Amino acid sequence: MSAFEELGVMPELCKAVEELGWTLPSPVQAEAIPLILGGGDVMAAAETGSGKTGAFAIPVLQIVHEALRQRVRSGTAASISSRGGGGGGGGANATVDWVLNIEDRDLNVALSPDGCTAQSRSEKSWGGVRATGGVFASCGDKVYYEVTVNDEGLSRVGWSCPTASRDLGTDRLGFGFGGTGKKSHQRQFDAYAEPFGQGDVIGCMLDCTAGGSVSFCKNGRQLGEAFKLPPHLQSQVLHPAICLKNAEVTVNFGTKPFAFPPPSGFVALTKAPAAKVAASYGSGAAGGGTTGHSPSAAAGRKPVCIILEPAKDLAEQTSNCFNDYGKHLNNPALRTGLFVGGIDIAPQIRLLRDGVDIVVGTPGRVIDFVESGKIPLEEVRFYVLDEADRLIADNPDVIVKIYNRLPKAGTGVNRLQVLLFSATLHNPEVKDMAARICVNPILVDLKGKDAVPETVDHVLVRVSPVEDRSWLQSKPEVFTDGCHALDRIGPESASAPECLSEATKRLKQRLLQRIINTFNMEQCLIFCRTNYDCDNLEKFLNNLGGGGGGGGFRGKKESGKENPYSCVVLAGARSMDERRAALAAFKDGDVRFMICTDVAARGIDIRELPYVINMTLPDKSEDYIHRIGRVGRAGTMGLAISLVSEVQEKVWFCTVKGLKPWTAPDSSNTRTTDKGGHTIWYDEKAFLAAIETRLGRSIPSMTEDFSLPLELKERLASAGDKYGQQRGGGVSKEVTEHLVQISQNVQQLASLEWRVQTSFLRLKQRWQTTESIRA
């Protein structure tokens, strides 16, 4: 029996987490999972990177699954498909009229009346379209369709889930093969086979046997396997998908004779058995099975859980975790939907019409859907606030509004459970909110108010423009925020606060370069205060790396790992697609640095990240706790370096998140706010004092040559630790302690189990003997 099973976790979930390499529950999981499974409201505070997502996701998945199974058994949810798949593909077991789906296309894509030819005349942007149907990736069949390229534009062809980006191959839900001879998945464009163009016929194959794979043919010649289906897609529906830039193609799903016969074993999509096919909504297909297209069918699959996250990227990460942890749940498979702003709303609406069990979203988008009736709440059993303190600080009204609409009549296992999770839960606002929305919540508080992982080392770099005059040099070029555009900052006023402030900004960028070089950093997250600061730092690093400048990661890979300053930006002002691509590129190790605002401070989980740098300290000490929590996760050692100015800096005052004062009409007003302007004086020394109070210790400074303080060096050397690697050479102290603790319980449980089994067998034997005597 696995350690997770001992907590009462069902085998399908245990299997999924074992596949992730989790041998033991983390302390917060060991505490919170049984409490949630037991039906209580829970407030859990545990350090960053300690596995809080699993602590709520695992029991939530289990209870939601159990609730749906009961409904299936009792026949109250006839519309629940036993093979739904998390993708929300539409009606399963359907008879599909195989054409391109007018409802599932970008607006720059035109379709011919027969739905077989797609054309986009946009030269700048890609436009995508999917077919009216798809097949279950686990169906065990091999299916085929053909695309004829009608002109010389750019095209990408392949397969994607109904919720994937239509820009095929730019996310984890789609696979493309492009005319330039590249295959693409998760925005990774790799060389594959050869280019294709006007007049070529591309065969697209989906092999749904043995784990699944995607491959292609060109003019009847097989080009070899392009992708294996990753586990998170093996229970999904995949649709033919096409993406065009100033191009036209014609598809044939098998309604006409193919130009080239499908490879051996593959059949036309039109020949795929109805039971293995799912139709898209709006496709006009006739649903023949358990899920249909009628409102009543959709009404059978209403959300059982609402999870709010403070940022889109985090919501997406949590929704991916739900899909990963729940991938072995079947009969029914659970459907998790992502509902955030900044991305196409149509797939989200389709998903809701299709029916979703678990809603993961940001407060704005979720409340919009709730108020417009698109997210029905009458079956909700769980209301989860992840990063609860941030949500409560930013959106208290939305949280209460949603809560007020949730059903509260259930009792026992059917009552509404409210769960609040964060590394920083200890503040009066959270307590007040908990008093309003929780019923006798149990507090899981593992290390008290100021818990930070022991796996994170903290150091400072003191920035003194008075002592370090290198800011006077003209190279390398730095880009500052323009707060001093109207101030006198020349050599004649070198000791004026404005001049020292500007000097600090220049110095910080140059110090950053020296830190990067000294540590020979291969992966580091760099926090800036504003979107604008991120833009400027991106320019600075791009210039150092000779990588164009200002462009960021826009699908290009020329500024990869070989460029020592390659960077991407994850900040609120960037589009969701760009943020997604940035995060994927950074996680995949395609670039060395991710520059970000506090939008990435919470929750974002990057495996084995060794370094985080604060270009400016945050003005709230809890934000520091979350920022540095991006390293030192799951037992990995990490170093947090903070550049702290000895003098005050004049910075833009950002009142509203995302507001860019520098683009406002009067952005030239660099006076401070008390004088009617848009700037404030920022006192990092004061923020440092607050952070040190919170940590309960002072943070040591690095030496001038950026060596680590002696005590840190010695500790690292004696433990054999390295940043970015597991503490203590693999098994963390916590894990070891936990293993010892739990092993006694395991032995006890095993002996109890043995006694139960043997006494049952003895009873059974006695009963059988008595029966035979009677007979």
Ligand SMILES: Nc1ncnc2c1ncn2[C@@H]1O[C@H](COP(=O)(O)OP(=O)(O)OP(=O)(O)O)[C@@H](O)[C@H]1O
């Ligand atoms: N039981 C476990 N064993 C091993 N690794 C685990 C376990 N639980 C979680 N992890 C891993 O630890 C990392 C951190 O988990 P998670 O993102 O849930 O942390 P968190 O506590 O929510 O952090 P934050 O406060 O930053 O949001 C993830 O990579 C996750 O896969």
